[in-house]
Amino acid sequence: MDASRPSEVEVSAKVIDRKLVAQQIREEIAAEVTRMKDAIGAVPRLAVILVGDRKDSATYVRNKKKACESAGINSFKVHLQEDSAEAEVLKHIVAFNDDPAVHGILVQFPLPKANRIW
Numbered sequence: 001m002d003a004s005r006p007s008e009v010e011v012s013a014k015v016i017d018r019k020l021v022a023q024q025i026r027e028e029i030a031a032e033v034t035r036m037k038d039a040i041g042a043v044p045r046l047a048v049i050l051v052g053d054r055k056d057s058a059t060y061v062r063n064k065k066k067a068c069e070s071a072g073i074n075s076f077k078v079h080l081q082e083d084s085a086e087a088e089v090l091k092h093i094v095a096f097n098d099d100p101a102v103h104g105i106l107v108q109f110p111l112p113k114a115n116r117i118w
Contacts, residue, residue, distance in 0.1 A: 052082035
């Protein structure tokens with residue numbers, strides 16, 4: 001046996017059912033949302049900022065909204081024009097951050113080239 005080569009190890013692969021795993025995660029989140037509603041009377045709320053009109057970004061945001069709905073999370077979208085100034089995007093982020101009814105903020109990337117704030 002060559003000492004410079006590691007010994008062979010038997011490896012077995014396990015196929016993961018991604019749809020099943022995703023469904024289980026969604027169910028866990030929905031249960032946690034229900035517990036939150038029961039415990040503190042609050043419904044989680046997600047603010048989404050979409051800048052521009054990229055079809056892929058719009059699809060991604062739409063799918064997030066559906067996922068939120070299935071978990072009992074309220075979500076809403078602010079759709080800004082592609083040429084919106086950095087200050088406009090930041091104004092919304094600050095406002096949502098200061099709003100106790102908003103529990104999460106998502107800025108959909110990529111931002112238009114003229115509006116790359118990060």
